[in-house]
Amino acid sequence: MDTAPEPIVPGATNPLKWFALDLACVVVFTIIGMAMHGSPVGEFLLTVWPFVLGLAIAWALPGVRSLPLLLWPTGVIVWAVTTVVGLALRAITGGGVSGAFPVVTAAVLAVLILGWRGVLEIKERRHERQARYL
Numbered sequence: 001m002d003t004a005p006e007p008i009v010p011g012a013t014n015p016l017k018w019f020a021l022d023l024a025c026v027v028v029f030t031i032i033g034m035a036m037h038g039s040p041v042g043e044f045l046l047t048v049w050p051f052v053l054g055l056a057i058a059w060a061l062p063g064v065r066s067l068p069l070l071l072w073p074t075g076v077i078v079w080a081v082t083t084v085v086g087l088a089l090r091a092i093t094g095g096g097v098s099g100a101f102p103v104v105t106a107a108v109l110a111v112l113i114l115g116w117r118g119v120l121e122i123k124e125r126r127h128e129r130q131a132r133y134l
Contacts (some may be wrong), residue, residue: 018068019059022078025112026051032108050095051109054085075117083109 030048041048058064058081064125067074083106091097 002007011088015059017067022055022059022113023052023108023118025028025116026055026082029105029112031106036082037104047095050089051086053089054082057085058082069117069120071114071117071121075114078121079110079113082113 027048030044030051034041034044034047055078060076061081064074064077087097087102087105087120090096
């Protein structure tokens, strides 16, 4: 008995561009944070690397690469791993994680990393609804 193959999620065949979008989210998070705290531009790489490494670890997971556009579970996994690994590496290397920094980090990265996936999901659902009436 043959079954129809699972549909390919649009864009899943080129996960590199979706990784680049998540990377842009991490870079934007870092730039905003540094600007808010008046950090020198020269400290950018010292500030961003823990979160870039966390993002790379998240994207090393096969499920993330195969279904990069899903809000759940992919987006949540990418957000959680990026946040937890980034904060842990900052703590280990003396980068500082005191006060509200962990909460603000989690919130801003959630808005950025989950946000673009949420927008795509809403657009897809709207498109599916409209297609039913054609």
